[in-house]
Amino acid sequence: MKNIKLKLARVEHDLSQAELAKKVGVTRQTIGLIEQGKYNPTLQLCIAICKTLDRTLDELFWEDETKA
Amino acid sequence: MKNIKLKLARVEHDLSQAELAKKVGVTRQTIGLIEQGKYNPTLQLCIAICKTLDRTLDELFWEDETKA
DNA sequence: TCATAATGCAATATATATTTTACATATCGA
């Protein structure tokens, strides 16, 4: 399931997938796949993304994935 | 860092590590290590644990790990 | 037009989450 909230939060911060990836220490592909919902990321990566985008886990990763 | 909140929520539901593990589809060791903070679990596993224990991601996995 | 940025996709390699099996200890009820 696509993670629209993540993509929106990223765009709000005016970051490309590659830029967000660099900030959280992963590759562009990893971010792209998470946004497409084709990945099951690690908790620590989720937390790093949340902190970079000023969101909490619930805000970015709770509902959408839950309904899957 | 130990995840006390997870352990408390589990005990509140009167579940052993093995019982929670069975409900979420992993082994007892995995749950034990997550409670001890020696693991970096997967998002889907975190969500499964939250749903089983009637908590959200923020309630079980946000603050403690963040301060690490 | 053309160069560049942004993104999707795919194959192979690597790191690590998770399993499997096994042993040790502590607690508790019969």
Next chain:
DNA sequence: TCGATATGTAAAATATATATTGCATTATGA
């Protein structure tokens, strides 16, 4: 005293998250 339950630990195996490299497409600004 004994058997069962709950938990911590550890080594080796397996599954999968993530990296690496490379190519294709689209949109956009010069």
